[in-house]
Amino acid sequence: MxxxxxxxxxxxxxxxxxxxxxxxxxxxxxxxxxxxxxxxxxxxxxxxxxxxxxxxxxxxxxxxxxxxxxxxxxxxxxxxxxxxxxxxxxxxxxxxxxxxxxxxxxxxxxxxxxxxxxxxxxxxENIEPAADDYFFVKSDRKYFKVNFEDILFVEGLKDYVILQLEEQRIITRMNLKAMYELLPKSLFLRVNKSYVVNTARIEAFDNNDIFIKTHEIAIGNSYRDSFFEEFVMRKKRK
Missing domain, CATH: 3.40.50.2300 (Response regulator)
Known part of the structure; x- marks a missing residue:
């Protein structure tokens, strides 16, 4: 611990x-x-x-x-x-x-x-591993199938995380760090203490913020270098 x-x-x-x-x-x-x-x-x-x-x-x-x-x-x-x-x-x-x-x-x-x-x-117990491209998440006494590619971002709120999808929000009891460890790093990146984003869903960004659909997510000061290295520079190298 x-x-x-x-x-x-x-x-x-x-x-x-x-x-x-x-x-x-x-x-x-x-x-x-x-x-x-x-x-x-x-x-x-x-x-x-x-x-x-x-x-x-x-x-x-x-x-x-x-x-x-x-x-x-x-x-x-x-x-x-x-x-x-x-x-x-x-x-x-x-x-x-x-x-x-x-x-x-x-x-x-x-x-x-x-x-x-x-x-x-x-x-x-709130997460059931299933395959390389999806998992099951427990919420409100049911397990929901969630495709990784459908997740816009994950928000951490104290003892819970919110998985934001296109038309749905799934809330489960877990901390953000534990959830981040379950997500494929080729697709997801932590950008501040409260948010993990699906990099494939990023529509625009500047030096301070990321824009996904109607959502504006701040890039944390201590995460800015890793964001530009892991996302921006990686895109340029491809």
């Missing part, structure tokens, strides 16, 4: 980082001293688990947790036991009191791993 640490105290971050390094199934991808910086990182990277302090300047851990997708799990780390009740209101996996003992830390992360596995299994 990809994880990050968010805590305004340097020593506290270092202590959690040492504990993380002892857990083989955890991969630490970032440490942050405030929620705003962590939020910016999460817009561009997949984060499965956050070790989150509660009392921080600016946005508190509780307020930050309320804005996070439920697909990202939270383990609170704090010196104050009185916040325990608040942590349950945001469905935190666990609540650890500093200083955190290694055995207690592993118990919390094992619990997070189990829940993460359930989420992954749920996502897999």
């Amino acid at each position: 990809n994880c990050i640490i968010v805590d305004d105290e340097p020593l506290a971050r270092e202590a959690i980082e040492l504990l993380v390094k002892d857990i083989t199934y955890l991969s630490l991808t970032g440490t942050f001293n405030n929620a705003a910086s962590a939020a910016g990182f999460m817009e561009e990277h997949t984060v499965d688990l956050i070790f989150l302090d509660i009392q921080m300047p600016g946005i508190t851990g509780i307020d930050f947790a309320k804005k996070i997708s439920k697909r990202t799990l939270i383990i609170f780390t704090t010196a104050y036991s009185e916040y325990a009740l608040d942590s349950y209101e945001v469905d935190a996996i666990d609540y650890l009191i500093k200083p955190v003992e290694p055995e207690r830390f592993r118990k919390a992360t094992d619990k997070a791993l189990s829940y993460h596995s359930l989420l992954l299994q749920e996502e897999k």
Whole structure:
């Protein structure tokens, strides 16, 4: 699981980082001293688990947790036991009191791993692989056959993705990264944190936007180079 640490105290971050390094199934991808910086990182990277302090300047851990997708799990780390009740209101996996003992830390992360596995299994059940040119997508208790070429774009909305077709929108419970991994890369390209587009359906583009039918989709700053390299330059080479 990809994880990050968010805590305004340097020593506290270092202590959690040492504990993380002892857990083989955890991969630490970032440490942050405030929620705003962590939020910016999460817009561009997949984060499965956050070790989150509660009392921080600016946005508190509780307020930050309320804005996070439920697909990202939270383990609170704090010196104050009185916040325990608040942590349950945001469905935190666990609540650890500093200083955190290694055995207690592993118990919390094992619990997070189990829940993460359930989420992954749920996502897999919403997609039925079928062939090289289509798959079945579960939506509203039914499975819909979706041809890859019929998808205009895919939009990610927290815990769901929307497959936009010519005359239909199919909504299923899955995160955008997981959906993108299922789509053929020869046809689909991620262009910002919330959108994956079918490059064969692009009708026009400029330096900032892509136009598909009546839809205008922004090209994210961190995705612009890859868009022009993977789509524009690839077309020129053919």
